[in-house]
Amino acid sequence: MGDKPKKSQKLKLENTGGQKEHWDDTFRLMSWWDADRVKDAKVMVVxxxxLGNEVLKNLALMNVGSIFIVDFDTIEYANLCRSVLFRTEDINKNRFKCEIAGDRIKDINPNVKVQTINGDIMIDVGLGVMRRMDVIIGCLDNRIARLFINRYAYKVGKVWIDGAIENLSGQLNVYKNGKSCYECALTNVDWENIRFKMGCADIAQRNSTQGRVPTTPISSSIIAAMQVQEAIKVIHGNEKQSMAGEQFKYDGMNNWIIQFQSEPVREECDSHYEIKEEELTHAKELRSDMKIGDCLTWLEKHFDDKEISIQLNYKIILEIASMNSEISHDIVIPEPHFSDHMQTPYQKEPGEPIGITKYVDMIDKDFPNLEMTLKEVGIPPLHILTVETSEDTYFVELTGDESFLNFK
Amino acid sequence: MSNSEVMGIVVRVMPSGDELEVELPIYSTGKEIKEELLAAEVAPRVDPEGNPYVYDLIFKRKNVSIGDSKTLFDLQIQEGDTLYLAPRLVPGGK
Known part of the structure; x- marks a missing residue:
């Protein structure tokens, strides 16, 4: 793995050895270990x-330089038995899992820099953020989030490493463009479940688990360790020994381990589009906090085309109606953010169903409120916009948000 | 070989640990085998929260999953070979 250390690198080690110890001195004894690559690496953990706790702990221990954590949840008592980073005093704090986990891994290894997003991978993380990562690690509870990570990772050409656990069992999949694809392997049964869950407007419902599927810190530590092991290979550019294109299943109760080839990638799949570097416009003038109207004007000028639209992979709700009292309301809310809590003010009676009566899945000059910012309609910082003109489709990054990526 | 020929294979079920000796037609597909095994209730169709389980049928000797449309014959599976029926797990431990 990796190249042999050059003489100059060895000298550097000897010069610092007597006065200052490195966190990863013992890893440097491994011939393949590239301390600089690991220190410079950016890893997203979703x-x-x-699983996420164990992955984060291992990344910190391995001295991975920058870690981006995405989660939308808060800590409950039931989480503590399998979450090495959480403590009893964290319960009912007005802080999110991602924030506390970030603090704790910095306690473990102060060299590690962290950035967190309390949000949903489906809508709250810009593609440009993912594009700047070396590898993405999925520690998820549902098929929808996996599907979206798969599509996003494919678009920006990143390997993503998926783990799952149940009881004393676990599995690992390493997805790499051209070798394996989560969406390609989805069955009709998977799609039925995805469509059903996508019908839930609320983020918590979409991602819900009722805590009835048993998971253990044993299986999570085993699978998370393997996820990080694979991530370290990706960071080192080690494709030869990567598990990409293979699946791993572990059954601790029966001591069974199976590694087998992933299903072949299909020719036709919605995930399969990788944005090439030459296709990407780095728009330093565009940011997620700018007004929609200003963004559209810039795009019109840039592409010298009056027929500009920004395509979305979600709906922006423009009108809702309380179904029993049949009262309609004009609103502008991205559907993935339209939580149960947000519906309450529109219910004439408690629990009254609210229906979406008008929505758009793209933004153009006819959008009802051009004064709103891109962020207010669900476009996150550093996102890559899919822009349609009268002639073609283009990819435009909100590169003006570059300072958003700020590991601390 | 004729369509009616059968062979005995071993199916190991994850995570129950059950080991079954089953007679299967050599031209039965992965989908048919899984459906028969689930119909015989050797493994649950849904998890404790009611979400569906999707299963892989894995031929360990060749480290391949028997796709829904592939047959035992296609993969040159032989008398006495072992297959694993393993769920595709979804949870990540909230």
């Missing part, structure tokens, strides 16, 4: 539950 999900800070049982």
């Amino acid at each position: 999900g800070a539950g049982a």
Whole structure:
């Protein structure tokens, strides 16, 4: 793995050895270990539950330089038995799992820099953020989030490493463009479940688990360790020994381990589009906190085209109606953010169903409120916009948000 | 070989640990085998929260999953071979 250390690197080690110890001195004894690559690496971890805790702990211990954590949840008592980073005093604090996990891994290794997003991978993380990562690790509870990570990771050409656990069992999949694809392997049964869950407007419902599926810190520590092991290979550029294109299943109760080839990638799949570097416009003038109207004007000028639209992979709700009292309301809310809590003010009676009566899945000059910012309609910082003109489709990054990526 | 020929294979079920000796037609597909095994209730169709389980049928000797449309014959599975029926797990431990 990796190249042999050059003489100059060895000298550097000897010069610092007597006066200052490195966190990873013992790892440097491994011939393949590239301390600089690991220190410079940026890794996104999606999900800070049982698997996420173990993954984060291992990344910190391995001295991975920058870690981006995404999770939308808060800590409950039931989480503590399998979450090495959480403590009893964390319960009912007005802080999110991602924030506390971030603090704790910095306690473990102060060299590690962290950035967190309390949000949903489906809508709250810009593609440009993912594009700047070396590898993405999924520690998720549901098929929808996996599907979206798969599509996003494919678009920006990143390997993503998926783990799952149940009881004393676990599994690992390493997805890499051209070798394996989560969406390609989905069955009709998976799609039925995804469509059903996508019908839930609320983020918590979409991602819900009722805590009835048993998971253990044993399986999470085993699978998370393997996820990080694979991530370290990706960071080192080690494709030869990567598990990409293979699946791993572990059954601790029966001591069974199976590694087998992933299903072949299909020719036709919605995930399969990788944005090439030459296709990407780095728009330093565009940011997520700018007004929609200003963004559209810039795009019109840039592409010299009056027929500009920004395509979305979610709906922006423009009108809702309380179904029993049949009262309609004009609103502008991205559907993935339209939580149960947000519906309450529109219910004439408690629990009254609210229906979406008008929505758009793209933004153009006819959008009802051009004064709103891109962020207010669900476009996150550093996102890559899919822009349609009268002639073609283009990809435009909100590169003006570059300072958003700020590991601390 | 004729369509009616059968062979005995071993199916190991994850995570129950059950080991079953089953007679299967050599031209039965992965989908048919899984459906028969689930119909015989050797493994649950849904998890404790009611979400569906999707299963892989894995031929360990060749480290491949028997796709829904592939047959035992296609993969040159032989008398006495072992297959694993394993769920595709979803939880990450909230």
